Amino acid sequence: MADAAHLGVKGVSKRYGAATVLESIDLDMARGELVTLLGPSGCGKTTLLRVIAGLVRADTGTLSLAGRDVTRMPPYRRNVGVVFQSYALFPHLDVAGNVAFGLNLKRLPKAEIEAKVRRVLALVHLEALAERPIRALSGGQQQRVALARALAVEPSVVLFDEALSALDRKLREAMQVELRQLLTSIGATAVFVTHDQEEALTMSDRIAVMHRGRIDQLADPRTLYDRPATSFALSFVGQSFRLSGRVVASEPGLSVIDTAAGQLRAPKQFLTGSDVIVATRPEHAHLGHATLGPGDNSLAGTVSNVTFQGPRSLVEVRIGDAFLTVQMPGRSAAPPIGSEVTVGWPIAETLIFPAEGEP
Amino acid sequence: MKTAALILSAVLAVAACVFLLAPLVVVVLASFSPTPVFDLPTTGASLRWYGRIANLEGFWPALGLSIEVAAVSTALALVVGTLAAIAAVRGALPYADAFAALLVSPLMMPGLVLGIALLQYFRAVGFDAPLAGLLVAHLIVTLPYVARTMIAGLSRFDFTLIDAALTLGCTWRQAIFKVMVPALAPSFLIAGLFAFLASFDNYPVSIFLTDVRTKTLPIKMLQYIEEAPDPTIAAVSSLILLGTIVLLIIADRAVGLSRMAGTSD
Numbered sequence: 001m002a003d004a005a006h007l008g009v010k011g012v013s014k015r016y017g018a019a020t021v022l023e024s025i026d027l028d029m030a031r032g033e034l035v036t037l038l039g040p041s042g043c044g045k046t047t048l049l050r051v052i053a054g055l056v057r058a059d060t061g062t063l064s065l066a067g068r069d070v071t072r073m074p075p076y077r078r079n080v081g082v083v084f085q086s087y088a089l090f091p092h093l094d095v096a097g098n099v100a101f102g103l104n105l106k107r108l109p110k111a112e113i114e115a116k117v118r119r120v121l122a123l124v125h126l127e128a129l130a131e132r133p134i135r136a137l138s139g140g141q142q143q144r145v146a147l148a149r150a151l152a153v154e155p156s157v158v159l160f161d162e163a164l165s166a167l168d169r170k171l172r173e174a175m176q177v178e179l180r181q182l183l184t185s186i187g188a189t190a191v192f193v194t195h196d197q198e199e200a201l202t203m204s205d206r207i208a209v210m211h212r213g214r215i216d217q218l219a220d221p222r223t224l225y226d227r228p229a230t231s232f233a234l235s236f237v238g239q240s241f242r243l244s245g246r247v248v249a250s251e252p253g254l255s256v257i258d259t260a261a262g263q264l265r266a267p268k269q270f271l272t273g274s275d276v277i278v279a280t281r282p283e284h285a286h287l288g289h290a291t292l293g294p295g296d297n298s299l300a301g302t303v304s305n306v307t308f309q310g311p312r313s314l315v316e317v318r319i320g321d322a323f324l325t326v327q328m329p330g331r332s333a334a335p336p337i338g339s340e341v342t343v344g345w346p347i348a349e350t351l352i353f354p355a356e357g358e359p
Numbered sequence: 360m361k362t363a364a365l366i367l368s369a370v371l372a373v374a375a376c377v378f379l380l381a382p383l384v385v386v387v388l389a390s391f392s393p394t395p396v397f398d399l400p401t402t403g404a405s406l407r408w409y410g411r412i413a414n415l416e417g418f419w420p421a422l423g424l425s426i427e428v429a430a431v432s433t434a435l436a437l438v439v440g441t442l443a444a445i446a447a448v449r450g451a452l453p454y455a456d457a458f459a460a461l462l463v464s465p466l467m468m469p470g471l472v473l474g475i476a477l478l479q480y481f482r483a484v485g486f487d488a489p490l491a492g493l494l495v496a497h498l499i500v501t502l503p504y505v506a507r508t509m510i511a512g513l514s515r516f517d518f519t520l521i522d523a524a525l526t527l528g529c530t531w532r533q534a535i536f537k538v539m540v541p542a543l544a545p546s547f548l549i550a551g552l553f554a555f556l557a558s559f560d561n562y563p564v565s566i567f568l569t570d571v572r573t574k575t576l577p578i579k580m581l582q583y584i585e586e587a588p589d590p591t592i593a594a595v596s597s598l599i600l601l602g603t604i605v606l607l608i609i610a611d612r613a614v615g616l617s618r619m620a621g622t623s624d
Contacts, residue, residue, distance in 0.1 A: 053522075053526050054525075054526070055525065055526070074525075075522075075526050076525050076526070076527075076528045076529055076530055076533075077528075081526065081527075082522070082523065082526045084522065084523060086517055086519050088517060088519040088520050088522065089523075090520060090523075090524075090538055090541075090542060091542050092541040092544065101527050102527035102528050105528035105529060105533070106528065149523075149527070150526075153527060153528065
């Protein structure tokens with residue numbers, strides 16, 4: 001098991017004084033896999049990245065990389081590439097000097113270093129800027145230099161610490177797609193750290209949702225979105241409509257839940273009497289009695305806002321003290337604000353989580 | 360209205376420059392005076408006073424001592440001051456601001472007070488080595504310049520650069536010498552230059568700590584003026600001025616004068 005993984009994190013914990021930053025983290029990555037550590041600030045994702053890089057030593061647990069146990073290995077012998085949030089380019093060196101930095105330390109022949117630098121700079125489309133000083137580069141160019149510098153040493157794993165967050169939105173989105181293609185084409189194994197769910201969904205084969213020093217869920221983007229394992233994973237990725245309630249009846253594969261807004265059913269058995277959170281993704285919801293089938297949940301609400309967006313209209317419905325935004329085709333008539341409506345969605349698309357531990 | 364304000368500020372700027380530079384101009388002019396007594400307008404130019412510099416009694420030892428003290432105290436101050444600045448910026452010390460202020464405080468103390476205090480202190484503890492005493496005093500004089508410049512330089516330094524170097528294959532020692540030191544080179548140069556000049560022309564502290572055999576150049580020069588007030592000292596001053604200008608030009612080429620003046624980052 002462990003030796004099959006290209007990057008293996010086993011039971012890694014880290015404490016700073018009384019604060020537990022990482023709590024028995026397990027993460028196995030295959031060679032060539034792109035994994036994102038996704039979570040809010042303070043969830044421990046950057047610390048985990050720094051543990052993998054060797055810049056922070058874990059209190060417990062083991063790390064293996066490319067078939068070696070690197071738990072106690074200093075960063076300079078691990079062969080990892082890191083792209084930092086601030087890029088951390090060396091101001092006293094030009095672009096080529098930065099990219100060649102790691103290669104020079106390996107004492108490779110000069111011609112070989114030059115050839116590698118040229119090749120990596122071509123990979124990130126910066127051949128023309130090799131002689132430029134760092135301060136003469138734009139943010140996007142600096143980002144590429146940082147990437148080239150990390151890739152030049154042919155690391156076993158490339159680590160990205162919020163590496164795209166300093167770019168403006170348009171550039172960031174273009175870079176996400178390009179970076180993913182680039183990393184896939186050279187077969188790189190990469191770990192991204194981000195709090196940006198779109199970046200995570202775009203870039204990764206699998207996403208680890210981190211919360212309070214733990215991995216709540218490790219899954220591919222589709223599973224994460226459709227079947228979030230915890231209510232935190234649900235709320236952190238994508239939009240959701242959620243109500244709290246109590247299970248009043250249950251049988252295998254079904255729970256009936258009383259909420260303040262009405263009775264709902266969910267396709268999973270929970271103990272009768274337990275407090276739960278019931279949720280669904282807004283895109284599963286539809287308006288009106290006529291559309292309801294036997295396999296649907298339904299709730300009554302009041303239209304609180306309507307936004308016409310051309311191809312679609314967004315109808316915001318107030319149900320109890322929660323709001324659910326339902327999409328309608330732009331051409332169909334939206335109900336007037338203040339009108340009473342019925343909202344329905346399939347029981348199969350209903351999610352249910354235990355309420356404990358909710359903030 | 361706006362033009363008037365512009366003209367006024369230009370006039371004031373020029374006046375300030377004239378006020379600051381006029382004494383230097385007079386000294387340089389006097390050094391070329393053909394007569395022992397300098398008056399304006401001059402009646403020709405002569406290099407005779409420059410020729411006499413080399414023959415001034417005790418000039419070479421004094422110059423040598425000044426350079427030696429300035430160089431050694433600057434070197435020591437660069438090491439100690441940089442380490443202290445790292446502690447002030449990165450050490451997460453309690454009262455880090457107070458510590459930084461303390462480092463810079465000799466700058467605000469009159470040199471005279473510092474000189475007398477050191478003299479009495481050295482006497483009291485029985486420390487009787489003029490050269491070493493002078494070096495310690497000059498270390499105190501130069502340290503604030505280094506500490507101030509390095510604190511500023513280090514607060515702008517991104518310590519992630521060290522992390523980057525480590526992951527690229529540097530050991531800790533290599534990361535310091537291949538990344539941190541070169542990246543901070545402009546700060547080192549500025550700090551070193553200021554420290555060297557502060558030590559080289561220091562009079563008020565040195566005067567209390569020198570004896571007959573160990574006299575620095577500024578002290579020797581004042582002594583000459585008392586003994587024989589001819590333009591030889593003006594010639595020496597002009598040469599020191601020239602040397603300083605050359606240093607400044609080199610520093611400007613290397614890091615830019617605006618950074619040294621602190622008017623830009």
